[in-house]
Amino acid sequence: MAKKVSIVDIANSLGVSKTLVSLVINNKANEYGISNETQKKVLDKISELGYRPNNLARGFRTGKSNTIGIIVSDISNRFYSRIVRTIEDKAWEKGYSVVICSTNEDYNKEREQIKFLCDKQVDGIIISSSQKDDSQFQELNQLKIPHVLIDRKFDNSNSCSVTIDNYKGSELAINHLINHGYNRIGLITITPLHISTIRDRELGFCDTMKEHGKVIDQSWILKIPFNNLEESIEHKITKLYKSNNLPEVFFTLNNNLTSNTLLTLKKLKIDVPDQISIIGFDDLLYFNFTQPSITAINQPVMDIGEKSFNLLIEQIEHKNKKLPIKSYQLPVELIVRESTKNIKL
Amino acid sequence: MAKKVSIVDIANSLGVSKTLVSLVINNKANEYGISNETQKKVLDKISELGYRPNNLARGFRTGKSNTIGIIVSDISNRFYSRIVRTIEDKAWEKGYSVVICSTNEDYNKEREQIKFLCDKQVDGIIISSSQKDDSQFQELNQLKIPHVLIDRKFDNSNSCSVTIDNYKGSELAINHLINHGYNRIGLITITPLHISTIRDRELGFCDTMKEHGKVIDQSWILKIPFNNLEESIEHKITKLYKSNNLPEVFFTLNNNLTSNTLLTLKKLKIDVPDQISIIGFDDLLYFNFTQPSITAINQPVMDIGEKSFNLLIEQIEHKNKKLPIKSYQLPVELIVRESTKNIKL
DNA sequence: ATGAAAGCGCTAACAT
DNA sequence: ATGTTAGCGCTTTCAT
Numbered sequence: 002m003a004k005k006v007s008i009v010d011i012a013n014s015l016g017v018s019k020t021l022v023s024l025v026i027n028n029k030a031n032e033y034g035i036s037n038e039t040q041k042k043v044l045d046k047i048s049e050l051g052y053r054p055n056n057l058a059r060g061f062r063t064g065k066s067n068t069i070g071i072i073v074s075d076i077s078n079r080f081y082s083r084i085v086r087t088i089e090d091k092a093w094e095k096g097y098s099v100v101i102c103s104t105n106e107d108y109n110k111e112r113e114q115i116k117f118l119c120d121k122q123v124d125g126i127i128i129s130s131s132q133k134d135d136s137q138f139q140e141l142n143q144l145k146i147p148h149v150l151i152d153r154k155f156d157n158s159n160s161c162s163v164t165i166d167n168y169k170g171s172e173l174a175i176n177h178l179i180n181h182g183y184n185r186i187g188l189i190t191i192t193p194l195h196i197s198t199i200r201d202r203e204l205g206f207c208d209t210m211k212e213h214g215k216v217i218d219q220s221w222i223l224k225i226p227f228n229n230l231e232e233s234i235e236h237k238i239t240k241l242y243k244s245n246n247l248p249e250v251f252f253t254l255n256n257n258l259t260s261n262t263l264l265t266l267k268k269l270k271i272d273v274p275d276q277i278s279i280i281g282f283d284d285l286l287y288f289n290f291t292q293p294s295i296t297a298i299n300q301p302v303m304d305i306g307e308k309s310f311n312l313l314i315e316q317i318e319h320k321n322k323k324l325p326i327k328s329y330q331l332p333v334e335l336i337v338r339e340s341t342k343n344i345k346l
Numbered sequence: 347m348a349k350k351v352s353i354v355d356i357a358n359s360l361g362v363s364k365t366l367v368s369l370v371i372n373n374k375a376n377e378y379g380i381s382n383e384t385q386k387k388v389l390d391k392i393s394e395l396g397y398r399p400n401n402l403a404r405g406f407r408t409g410k411s412n413t414i415g416i417i418v419s420d421i422s423n424r425f426y427s428r429i430v431r432t433i434e435d436k437a438w439e440k441g442y443s444v445v446i447c448s449t450n451e452d453y454n455k456e457r458e459q460i461k462f463l464c465d466k467q468v469d470g471i472i473i474s475s476s477q478k479d480d481s482q483f484q485e486l487n488q489l490k491i492p493h494v495l496i497d498r499k500f501d502n503s504n505s506c507s508v509t510i511d512n513y514k515g516s517e518l519a520i521n522h523l524i525n526h527g528y529n530r531i532g533l534i535t536i537t538p539l540h541i542s543t544i545r546d547r548e549l550g551f552c553d554t555m556k557e558h559g560k561v562i563d564q565s566w567i568l569k570i571p572f573n574n575l576e577e578s579i580e581h582k583i584t585k586l587y588k589s590n591n592l593p594e595v596f597f598t599l600n601n602n603l604t605s606n607t608l609l610t611l612k613k614l615k616i617d618v619p620d621q622i623s624i625i626g627f628d629d630l631l632y633f634n635f636t637q638p639s640i641t642a643i644n645q646p647v648m649d650i651g652e653k654s655f656n657l658l659i660e661q662i663e664h665k666n667k668k669l670p671i672k673s674y675q676l677p678v679e680l681i682v683r684e685s686t687k688n689i690k691l
Numbered sequence: 692a693t694g695a696a697a698g699c700g701c702t703a704a705c706a707t
Numbered sequence: 708a709t710g711t712t713a714g715c716g717c718t719t720t721c722a723t
Binding site for chain 1: 400401435438605613631636
């Protein structure tokens with residue numbers, strides 16, 4: 002590879018010191034009283050030789066990489082990719098690059114990824130964690146590595162977080178269903194369930210059902226292993242269908258579950274909403290225009306992205322200071338569409 | 347921040363040289379004949395002190411950052427996020443981190459992002475480019491910076507690329523339509539159209555139409571500005587509808603156009619496929635289970651990801667050698683579903 | 692208004 | 708089988 006021009010090349014070819022060049026590059030020339038002509042000389046030479054600063058060297062020297070890491074379970078899930086996109090845009094404005102890692106819900110992989118990012122000297126991490134406890138983040142706290150938990154969090158955590166009101170989301174969903182005359186309500190959820198979002202959504206479901214005096218029929222609680230989602234959903238719904246034991250409605254706890262439930266229903270030629278209704282946690286664009294359109298709980302995706310990035314930057318820019326632990330819990334909204342309109346009061 | 351332990355700390359506390367420690371860390375100890383006991387001593391001390399290598403320093407020293415950049419127009423578009431996910435998984439196996447950049451189809455932003463990534467000393471770039479010409483990549487070639495074009499490419503380019511057969515895709519689509527008795531065929535495309543994918547898809551459309559002796563009615567060619575996609579689609583389809591001039595079918599040239607076309611049709615209560623049919627370029631999961639399901643041209647997303655990563659790694663690992671320019675053009679497939687089945691022969 | 696020199700953490704060529 | 712040394716490109720402290 003052709004030797005790249007460095008700050009020394011500029012300095013030598015101009016007969017000045019590299020300090021001076023560095024000052025000019027970093028806009029500290031005026032502050033240090035470098036004459037305008039010298040500055041111009043340097044700038045000209047820089048563009049003449051096509052000099053570009055080596056940010057790796059700079060980061061190494063200053064201890065600041067201007068890189069942040071984002072860890073999610075799957076970047077190809079629209080929920081996460083939209084958050085990432087929001088963060089990326091904000092990061093770009095601030096001169097940060099964004100490294101992404103998908104855990105695939107594997108908490109061991111996630112631990113490695115956190116280490117990996119730390120070794121890369123990222124300035125901070127935004128993470129939707131699959132950990133079972135927050136020991137990993139206690140550690141980050143001790144190492145004073147800025148980080149923000151998003152989507153999923155831990156009880157009594159000492160880390161900043163931006164989450165949404167999962168409990169309330171389920172409450173909205175179930176209240177809506179019951180108010181519209183549904184009685185036989187099924188739940189499609191994920192297992193293992195140590196993740197806070199799913200736990201809170203399940204809790205909201207159970208509590209609200211009980212409040213209304215509804216029995217929770219265990220045969221309608223479908224626990225889907227995340228690593229075998231497609232098959233398992235198909236298998237379990239098919240079984241219920243064959244035994245003539247479908248509920249009136251399925252409440253699906255994330256967009257993946259919703260999509261795959263719809264897929265199975267289509268395969269089985271079970272009509273929505275005539276034979277079964279559906280309401281999903283997390284909204285997607287296509288829910289608007291399917292036949293029927295799909296009722297869903299909408300999460301403020303952009304807000305999650307923006308708030309988490311702001312929290313992270315705050316920590317990065319005040320690494321010495323002891324900042325208060327901020328936790329946002331953002332509101333969700335119920336978007337009623339056609340998939341839950343078949344039962345008459 | 348508490349001073350992090352470095353290689354010197356290990357060396358000093360053990361009374362050995364940092365070279366030795368470095369050799370052990372990099373698995374070169376045996377090669378250099380370091381005794382097993384010394385190796386163990388070093389390893390023990392490393393875990394005792396919780397030493398972690400500073401990869402920034404390492405990258406700075408070796409000139410290899412073990413980072414690759416991926417540039418796409420929008421990471422939140424499922425087509426790209428799936429490619430990125432595939433690449434990310436492969437990169438992780440090889441010890442590379444992945445920096446993502448969304449251009450939002452802004453070729454100036456893209457140029458800045460390329461510079462940005464180069465300044466960060468990424469080892470290579472995989473890019474779905476929005477450039478008007480390949481000057482940017484000629485430059486990368488001169489700088490010997492490994493890169494692979496995906497999805498979109500340039501004529502007579504000297505860069506490796508992994509694309510799909512866009513022309514053929516349109517051919518498949520139009521042949522399918524015409525063979526099923528469609529006559530009045532509309533096209534929904536993107537403008538400005540300097541992008542190779544769109545250009546080839548349009549070309550395939552026009553050529554195939556002509557082959558079959560079909561007239562191309564300009565009022566059915568909807569050119570949608572990418573930066574105002576939602577509104578523009580709604581506006582243009584509404585206009586056609588109001589003037590009672592809808593075609594029998596719309597061929598939409600990417601997944602965004604397909605989704606937003608479906609959205610508009612739903613808003614206007616235009617029934618698919620009774621009042622209009624639709625066939626889309628690029629397949630999405632939900633196309634399987636909407637009512638009707640949506641006919642689409644499927645692109646081999648995983649293959650694009652894998653092949654492009656392999657090409658990039660090859661370049662990175664043989665940076666000195668002059669490698670042949672490889673260009674893959676992967677096949678597409680037509681997936682016939684219910685949205686194009688209304689016309690009887 | 693500018694320069695000299697040290698050093699960030701690591702690797703690698705060269706000694707011994 | 709292990710140590711010495713130089714240096715990657717940059718910032719920063721201290722001189723002048």
